[in-house]
Amino acid sequence: MNNLDAVFVDVADFCQIFLLAWERHLIYSGVTQRNKPCRLLVS
Template sequence: MNNSDAVFVEVDDFCQTFLPAWEKHLISSGIKHRNKPFRLSVSEVMTMVIDFHQSSYRYFKTYYIHFIYRYLTNEFPELVSYTRILKLMQGILVPLCSYLTYR
């Protein structure tokens, strides 16, 4: 198991607990949120962001297009365009910050 796999397993385990609790909090507080499912899971997007920051790539766009698209299509079979991943990254801010605080 490489480092990315280990990060994904840990992030996914965290998301299994965190996301339902966060969803429940949003509903109880009356905050409206989108319920459209991602093609990529929250865990996958968070793993990409964490892995990018642990990589030697300077820019996320280069990392996504030249590394993820080139070498990790088997690990992420539902890859989306670069502009779409930027939109998805906006939706993982709270789970990502919570995970990093938890760690």
Template sequence: MNNLDVVFVDVANFYQTFIPAWEKHLISFGIKQRNKPFCLSVSEVMTIVIAFHQSGYQDSKTYYIHFVCRYLTNKFTKLVS
């Protein structure tokens, strides 16, 4: 397993325990919220953000376009363009 896989597993394990506890504490305002399905999971997005901060890129857009979309498409199959 490479470093990206380890980060993803750690983030996924964290979110499995965090999200249910967090949703218990949310306050509803009675306004209908949009629940549009995501292409990427929260764990995948956070893994990309963590990898960005570990990279030498200056901005996330350049990192996403020039690194993630080119080299990580096999790891993240549902990337948005």
């Protein structure tokens, strides 16, 4: 695995964890947000 692959994997892992925490925060704060599916990876 080269460095670019490692960076992509790290960013993808971070985004996955962050998005779960962000959605949980939005639910508890009462903020509504569209949950529109996308075709691209967030990372």
